[in-house]
Amino acid sequence: MMVKVDRLSYNFGPHWVLKDISFSLDKGEFLFLTGHSGAGKTTLLRLLYGALPVNRGRAQVAGYELNKLKKRQIPQLRRKVGVVFQDFKILPRRTVFDNVAMALEVRGMPRPHLERRVRAIVRAMGLETKSYSICERLSGGEQQRVAIARSMVANPELILADEPTGNLDFDLTMHLMDIFKQFHTYGTSVIMATHSREVLDCVPEARILHLQDGRIVTDSEPGLEEDVQ
Ligand SMILES: Nc1ncnc2c1ncn2[C@@H]1O[C@H](COP(=O)(O)OP(=O)(O)OP(=O)(O)O)[C@@H](O)[C@H]1O
Ligand SMILES: [Mg+2]
Structure with a gap:
């Protein structure tokens, strides 16, 4: 089991943003979170990543019990979990290569191996001509691809992605989804x-979890879904 969430709730002050959420995710499963703006999707992903504390209900991610997670364990959790968040900033003054390489440097990967891996994922993202460009000079969509490359380069067990194709045009969105699907295939x-x-x-084989005002209203195969908006 990669993720197990049991009766999870979360509040910002008096506002309960997630209410009694339960679901689990098997190893290798692909799950979409949908629901209107404000439904709680980002909050749920942030809880799963250890960016917000789990104190109502329980959540287990990649073998870590989030309720009992110590501060010093957060980096360990994050080595297993790749995150693509819109507010997860790359370092603007560093190059594309350096931003992606960082994820492997913290794992102590030897340099020749690291360089091969970084070049491969940078190429897969269509950024090979920008490898040594400073990130702040890239377009929004290019920067987003750098963030995605960084989150995937270390082959995480679980990828949490919050609207990863939000700034991208149709062709890039399809290209990026192919890359996500490749990871899923592996x-x-x-x-x-x-x-x-x-x-x-x-x-088409993914499961869809539909949130509405902080509750799960459907948990189903896409074919069974009437209306996902
Ligand atoms: N830091 C915060 N402080 C107070 N309220 C917050 C905070 N973050 C989110 N909220 C509120 O929690 C609710 C859920 O927000 P969340 O970002 O999880 O929604 P979402 O489903 O990701 O929406 P969107 O599709 O617009 O990204 C919203 O009502 C939002 O205003
Ligand atoms: Mg959101």
């Missing part, structure tokens, strides 16, 4: 929040 688990029908249609 056995990586994925949870992706999205509003986009096109993105949902890219992974």
